[in-house]
Amino acid sequence: MRPTEHYVMTIEGLQALIDALQRRGRRVIGPTLRDKVIAYDDIAAVDDLPAGFTDDQDAGRYHLRRRDDGALFGYAVGPHSWKSFLHPPKLRLWRAERYGDQVKVEPAETAAQELAFIGVRACELHAIAIQDRVMLGGEYVDPHYRARREGAFLVAVNCGKAGGSCFCASMGTGPEVDGDFDLALTELISDDGHSFVIEAGSQAGREILEELPNRPASAAEVDGARAVVQRTAANMGREMPAVDLHQLLSRNLQHPRWNEVAERCLSCANCTMACPTCFCTSVDEVSDLKGVESARERRWDSCFTMDFSYIHGGSVRSSVAARYRQWMTHKLSTWFDQFGSSGCVGCGRCITWCPVGIDITEEAHAIHDSEQI
Structure with a gap:
């Protein structure tokens, strides 16, 4: 202490x-x-x-x-x-x-x-x-x-x-x-x-x-x-690989692991909703049926939704693999470029509250281990 x-x-x-x-x-x-x-x-x-x-x-x-x-x-x-x-x-x-x-x-x-x-x-x-x-x-x-x-x-x-x-x-x-x-x-x-x-x-x-x-x-x-x-x-349930995650993920953007995890991922956004650091939002215009009242509301959104990356003509990240890659690489890698630190604090909520049990530490280890072969 x-x-x-x-x-x-x-x-x-x-x-x-x-x-x-x-x-x-x-x-x-x-x-x-x-x-x-x-x-x-x-x-x-x-x-x-x-x-x-x-x-x-x-x-x-x-x-x-x-x-x-x-x-x-x-x-x-x-x-x-x-x-x-x-x-x-x-x-x-x-x-x-x-x-x-x-x-x-x-x-x-x-x-x-x-x-x-x-x-x-x-x-x-x-x-x-x-x-x-x-x-x-x-x-x-x-x-x-x-x-x-x-x-x-x-x-x-x-x-x-x-x-x-x-x-x-x-x-x-x-x-x-x-x-x-x-x-x-x-x-x-x-x-x-x-x-x-x-x-x-x-x-x-x-x-x-x-x-x-x-x-x-x-x-x-x-x-x-x-x-x-x-x-x-001494009793942590999991651990991240002790490597430079920023560089690890930056050089593995085309890794086959992204497609493998996409076969399980439901793209449900539970991980981003439970995460204490995710901050993405969208803005909606709402009105009553009479057209008398209207409001602008901000709500949490997620990089896992198709509409979040929509640009005229379609979504920039149309596949689940692309959306999972965006989330994980932003959290552990490009967050450094934006804000000078990792965007992950190791709370484990994204692991616990994933309906299919996808584990961000397991994915990081899998990509790291593949480079050791």
Whole structure:
């Protein structure tokens, strides 16, 4: 763990944290049990968290089961990411209504409250940082993303469990949290009780920490928190090949593997919908049947849809092979050219939520291994 001041608080301290964020008028969002998955939603108390539940994940498989303890964060990641709150799946850009000869135009929807996220994993912190570069880092800033992102309070959690689809360790994005967070927790459960080692990563985090019931962490507790992260890193379900993926994929654009994976791929876009960094959107014009109301709406789209790459006369990527190649090479290769980093954080969602269990790490290994023959 980073050389910083560490403190210890109990579950009561976690509730005090939620209360402190709510007193500041923030919308507090965290992991909850819903529809047989662990999903992010509004929370008001520790009781809303998925105590005693974990998830078993593999390619095309997700299953909740009971743990033998009361861990609040004893799972990997669910199907939803924080992107859903910072870059909503559907957003009204403007709405217009006609009154006789007059037209009233209402501007875009705005974020109603400042946000607070509880339970942000290391891979998700990196995903948010990637979206920041995409949405805020260039000449053209997305004002809707900025309105939600500015002032968002991030309570990160060091992972105590690696999922079967996780490969963050090989991407350098976890399981220990780093980067832009306000507070970071490591959950400790032992015969001595249930506690959290906590550290502040910002001035806003330090101010709230001062309000919480806590005490300085002992050396044994800091070592225990460090051991949690080390154990998780040693139990990753998968890994990417330790090579320059940017160059590997750039020189294999005509590899036969693209056609092989296309025979399985449904082009359903599940991977891009579950991905915490994909950002493609389309804009629709909608109106009522009377022609009185109309609106322009932005919605998530995907490079897996035929219409997304449509140019007059047809789709640029008409085959499934071309669309899968576009997604994977953009994520792992040409993202570097655009934004200076990989577009993948190793969360494994694209593997778990693929209906046919296509594994991006397996595809990368297959292309790499073919060059070793």
